[in-house]
Amino acid sequence: MKIFGVQIPMMTSLLLWGALWEMVGQLELTMLLPPLSSILFKMIEIVPTAPFLSAAMETGRAFLVGTGGAIVIGVPVGVVMGKSLLLDRLLLPWVNIFLCAPLTALVPVLMILFGLGETTVVITTALFAIWIIVLDARAGVKSITPSLVEMARVYGANPWQAFMKIYIWAALPEILAGIRLGVIRAVKGVIIGQLLISIVGFGRLFELYSSNFLMEYLWALLLILFFFAFALAEVLSALERRVAYYAASRMQ
Amino acid sequence: MTANLSIRLSREHNVAIPTAVAVRQVSKVFPGGVEALNDMTLDFPRGELTALLGPSGCGKTTLLKIIAGLMPPTSGEVLVNGEVVKAPGPDRAFVFQDFALMPWATVMRNVSFGLELRGMGKQERETIAQKYISQVGLTGFENHYPHQLSGGMRQRVGLSRALTVNADVLLMDEPFSAVDEQTRRKFQEDLLQLVREEKKTFIFVTHSIEEAVYVADSIALLLPRPSRVAEIIRPEINRDSNPDAIRRNQSYLDIVEKIWRSLRAYIE
Numbered sequence: 253m254k255i256f257g258v259q260i261p262m263m264t265s266l267l268l269w270g271a272l273w274e275m276v277g278q279l280e281l282t283m284l285l286p287p288l289s290s291i292l293f294k295m296i297e298i299v300p301t302a303p304f305l306s307a308a309m310e311t312g313r314a315f316l317v318g319t320g321g322a323i324v325i326g327v328p329v330g331v332v333m334g335k336s337l338l339l340d341r342l343l344l345p346w347v348n349i350f351l352c353a354p355l356t357a358l359v360p361v362l363m364i365l366f367g368l369g370e371t372t373v374v375i376t377t378a379l380f381a382i383w384i385i386v387l388d389a390r391a392g393v394k395s396i397t398p399s400l401v402e403m404a405r406v407y408g409a410n411p412w413q414a415f416m417k418i419y420i421w422a423a424l425p426e427i428l429a430g431i432r433l434g435v436i437r438a439v440k441g442v443i444i445g446q447l448l449i450s451i452v453g454f455g456r457l458f459e460l461y462s463s464n465f466l467m468e469y470l471w472a473l474l475l476i477l478f479f480f481a482f483a484l485a486e487v488l489s490a491l492e493r494r495v496a497y498y499a500a501s502r503m504q
Numbered sequence: 505m506t507a508n509l510s511i512r513l514s515r516e517h518n519v520a521i522p523t524a525v526a527v528r529q530v531s532k533v534f535p536g537g538v539e540a541l542n543d544m545t546l547d548f549p550r551g552e553l554t555a556l557l558g559p560s561g562c563g564k565t566t567l568l569k570i571i572a573g574l575m576p577p578t579s580g581e582v583l584v585n586g587e588v589v590k591a592p593g594p595d596r597a598f599v600f601q602d603f604a605l606m607p608w609a610t611v612m613r614n615v616s617f618g619l620e621l622r623g624m625g626k627q628e629r630e631t632i633a634q635k636y637i638s639q640v641g642l643t644g645f646e647n648h649y650p651h652q653l654s655g656g657m658r659q660r661v662g663l664s665r666a667l668t669v670n671a672d673v674l675l676m677d678e679p680f681s682a683v684d685e686q687t688r689r690k691f692q693e694d695l696l697q698l699v700r701e702e703k704k705t706f707i708f709v710t711h712s713i714e715e716a717v718y719v720a721d722s723i724a725l726l727l728p729r730p731s732r733v734a735e736i737i738r739p740e741i742n743r744d745s746n747p748d749a750i751r752r753n754q755s756y757l758d759i760v761e762k763i764w765r766s767l768r769a770y771i772e
Binding site for chain 2: 397399400402403404405406407408409413417418421422424495497498
């Protein structure tokens with residue numbers, strides 16, 4: 253971006269807002285908003301501590317298992333829905349309902365079903381992520397050039413080969429977009445699950461910090477999570493851009 | 505006029521050439537009641553190129569897809585080498601109008617895809633594919649992706665994929681309609697050579713009269729509403745001279761003109 257002919261470096265706005273935060277924090281208007289600098293120092297302080305590392309491990313594991321499960325189940329279900337009108341009619345209303353539903357309200361039910369442990373967090377994570385993955389995989393399959401499917405049939409592909417060699421790849425741009433959106437939702441899912449259970453992972457830390465008004469700790473943890481979710485989304489959209497060329501070449 | 509254009513089957517052809525593909529009283533009605541084919545019967549001689557020529561809506565692509573086994577006929581049957589077609593099979597290969605290449609795969613993988621689906625080992629199938637890649641003039645482009653190629657080159661990939669599986673019957677659905685005119689002419693010349701060399705049965709759908717007369721041993725002229733074979737024409741052009749001479753040849757021009765007059769009568 254250029255202002256008055258001067259090239260403004262990237263991230264300038266971030267620095268600007270950071271400076272504002274620092275100033276407001278230094279004024280000590282409220283204990284809820286400590287200066288950014290002290291939060292950053294706190295961040296460096298808490299990251300190597302044992303409670304943080306074990307919480308990060310627990311959260312990371314629940315996140316990976318939940319998201320992985322959502323992808324492994326969601327992509328094939330979406331592909332099958334895109335291929336079969338019958339299954340599509342059967343499943344689509346449910347997918348749409350769960351996509352819009354306030355899943356947070358379901359977590360207490362999950363706690364009763366699966367206990368106050370990691371299982372509930374994993375399932376919450378998967379539930380947050382899976383629906384958009386299903387919908388996008390379905391959309392991807394629906395936009396496959398019909399002749400590509402005919403080509404696979406003419407040259408003798410069985411249904412499994414068609415799935416593995418054509419559908420997944422042809423729908424890859426949409427599948428990746430769905431995974432990116434699903435992963436962002438999964439970050440919310442894993443934290444919400446842990447917060448509601450409040451004895452697992454980052455949820456326990458958040459509970460600890462906020463109930464003791466350790467605002468610097470709380471902000472430090474929040475910023476770490478914000479950064480993590482943002483970085484994850486960026487990595488996935490970079491991956492998406494790598495396959496974008498053939499989404500555009502579909503109507504060749 | 506029709507008498508003028510009576511079927512010019514030369515006697516020795518009629519007797520000597522066995523049928524590779526036989527279409528027997530095939531009808532096709534699409535859901536919704538659109539009648540694409542009505543009681544069509546047609547023979548395709550072995551080792552020759554037969555063009556299905558007609559205006560859009562005459563069901564020529566539908567017929568080709570039924571022969572391919574991609575869609576079932578509503579009634580009637582198709583025989584390939586005497587066997588009834590129920591599904592796609594290794595005896596038939598297809599060249600698509602829009603090329604139908606996998607954009608995520610290299611030229612080599614696209615060309616060898618038919619063999620890959622049959623479970624042939626990588627080395628073996630790539631050796632075979634290499635032969636056909638060079639036959640269609642794509643040597644040096646093995647590791648390119650379709651979006652890096654021109655339209656004409658993409659269709660060469662589609663063509664060599666069809667050749668690689670070594671099917672008896674090559675089904676071509678307006679294969680040159682999406683490439684520019686110069687490339688198209690070159691393709692037609694290459695196709696003539698291919699028919700001579702490969703000894704396969706070619707079924708070639710086109711809406712271009714010139715193209716059909718230039719490449720085909722026989723032309724089935726299809727007409728719409730109801731879809732039917734209006735006549736079968738054997739151009740009998742001497743193709744030994746150079747391509748430009750053929751396109752100026754009087755008998756070539758006469759046949760183009762006759763077909764056009766005959767089609768115009770139906771269109772108007």
